[in-house]
Amino acid sequence: DTGVSQDPRHKITKRGQNVTFRCDPISEHNRLYWYRQTLGQGPEFLTYFQNEAQLEKSRLLSDRFSAERPKGSFSTLEIQRTEQGDSAMYLCASSLVGGRDNEQFFGPGTRLTVL
């Protein structure tokens, strides 16, 4: 257990539905990252936050995707009008930038299946 938690762990939805995932980072960490991982591939970067500010978004993050970190603590990732191609593991990570070590700690992921 890294201290990063994600909820839910599994989500099955029908195409066209909206889904929202939550990530709770390690409490003192100021950066929070979202990645997506499909079968047989390494995680792909989606977006990251410094406190509540969203600093960068990947081109993978289409306009159906939105992420927030309203108080600089937990974050949510919403996918609107889900498509079968959205089926993947969604991973959250956090880090403390400015500390001695800046490694990212990953949560267990949320596995999304779109039927």
Place this chain on the structure above:
Amino acid sequence: DAKTTQPTSMDCAEGRAANLPCNHSTISGNEYVYWYRQIHSQGPQYIIHGLKNNETNEMASLIITEDRKSSTLILPHATLRDTAVYYCIVGNTGNQFYFGTGTSLTVIP
């Protein structure tokens, strides 16, 4: 895009050292080398990272060549629980990671 090249798969006998290579010939002066591993259906687990010097912790050792263009992760006494996909990542601290497809290590009894 990932800036590293790793073998697709490797085997190692249980109890022996596992040496996982990684090439990162385009690494910049301020970029670190990070190693993570991922056991099936879990999130990536941090192993070790370094800038220039060799590093050792309770999990592994990291050997970085003097020109920093390649590195080797060493698991000194591999166990069956070390079977996983190992990712070598090059990046600046605090920035996003670009993963490749990693090395699938199988520890054989």
